[in-house]
């Protein structure tokens with residue numbers, strides 16, 4: 012299993028994943044649901060790659076790197092790392108967002124992929140802890156986080172705010 016950064020060579024597999032990922036599932040948003048392969052290659056892929064070193068983006072935009080989890084030649088999930096916290100991220104979605112493709116869920120990929128992503132995030136984010144947010148009814152994601160050393164640092168009506176010490 013490996014985490015591979017978004018790249019043009021893997022365009023078709025990345026597109027297949029992105030185009031079927033729901034627009035919003037448990038708070039993980041995807042504006043590219045249903046996008047064509049042509050549109051993905053021409054516009055979505057360059058945009059997502061550029062988020063690592065954003066150019067001409069608003070002040071509030073934090074650099075974000077997209078990774079895909081691969082098992083042999085199967086792309087099974089997506090993991091995104093936001094490089095540092097702003098007030099909005101600190102009190103919102105935190106450093107990491109992720110999903111596993113529907114047909115691959117419940118096989119340990121979420122837990123393993125989050126583990127690899129946390130290792131990666133440790134060398135990127137300057138904060139002492141990795142911040143994560145999860146909906147209270149999203150038990151599978153909470154289990155992925157807890158298995159990777161997360162503790163509950165707070166909550167609001169809908170979410171738990173979780174943190175993993177570096």
Ligand SMILES: CC(C)(COP(=O)(O)OP(=O)(O)OC[C@H]1O[C@@H](n2cnc3c(N)ncnc32)[C@H](O)[C@@H]1OP(=O)(O)O)[C@@H](O)C(=O)NCCC(=O)NCCS
Nearest residue numbers: 037109110111116117118119120121122145150151152154
């Ligand atoms: C959350 C998500 C990434 C989990 O991925 P996954 O590959 O299914 O996770 P795992 O297989 O590692 O399972 C983690 C744990 O959750 C449990 N689990 C899996 N699906 C479950 C479900 N539907 N209900 C309850 N528990 C579930 C597993 O049994 C496992 O428990 P264990 O550690 O006690 O064995 C995946 O369900 C997903 O992509 N959901 C939609 C997007 C999302 O919610 N992203 C996270 C936002 S915070």
